[in-house]
Amino acid sequence: MDHGALQTKPAYCTLVNKSDNSKYVCYSHTKAGSFNIGLTNxxxxxxxxxxEDMLAEHGKNVALKSAEDYISKIRSTCGNGSASVTVQEDGAVLQLGVSxxxxxxTxxxxSDLEGREELxxxxxxxxxxxxxxETTGGPSSFSPGKSQFRRNAGFEPRSQQTGPTVVAKKRLPGDSLINPGSRKKKPATGVAFDDNDDL
Structure with missing residues (x-):
């Protein structure tokens, strides 16, 4: 294994166990010169x-050469739903992928005290x-399974216009819909002739 193969940033992902729909957080980080893989519900x-030696020995059979390889495997299997957990009396088996x-x-x-401190x-x-x-503007190392928080561009709010806006005038009663600003013409009622005018 290469020198510094244990050095890695913390990584987190969620895992939904298909057998019983129970949820877990799978995490990994480097501490005190060792690479830690953890799981919690x-x-x-x-x-x-x-x-480093344990990781190299374990990785021989599965072609994983570094801590980064393990992190990549954890993220990909949690993301595509192929990771699973089997809880036993004294431990849990984390299965990454399908054969x-x-x-x-394993x-x-x-213990309860160690578990509280670890949590x-x-x-x-x-x-x-x-x-x-948030401060660097880069992606976080948290990777939710199944992309639960992925934004859908179809439901994003539309961007506001930066140019001048046109305000529609309120239509007053009697104004024409086809030619705004002109009043509707009243229908002709005819001419009223008065017989008394001829006298």
Whole structure:
């Protein structure tokens, strides 16, 4: 494995387990010289640290050479719905993809105290990641599964005109619809002849 293969930015994605529609947040980050892959359903946490040697050994069978390769695999499988979780008594198996080419990672369950600390740290890392994305204007490392927050251009508000605007005049009663500004002509009523005028 290349030198520095563990160095990577934190990454997050959501995962919906097709078997029971349960939702998870799958995350990864570098801490204390190891690459961590974690999973939580907001009440329980499963997590595993990989040293460079462990990652290299695990990646031999699945052709993943670095932490970035793992992150890419996690994001793509969460995004296309091919990731799944099998919860066991003392851990969880994260299945990334379908055979052939699938990757299976067993994550031990953290104790309640460790889980609370990990959830707190995860929350602050996600907040820092979002803040960094806002200040730099770049994409955040949060990647929701199935593109839940993708904007649809058909429903975006129309941009406002920057040129002069024309204000329509209010039509007064009797004004012509075809030729605005001119009054409607009243129909002819005829001429009234008075017999008394001839006398």
């Amino acid at each position: 907001a009440s329980e946490v499963w997590s595993k640290d990989f040293t 052939p080419g699938s990757v299976s990672v 994550l031990p369950r953290l 707190r740290d995860l929350l602050f890392r996600m907040a820092d990641s979002l803040k960094l994305a």
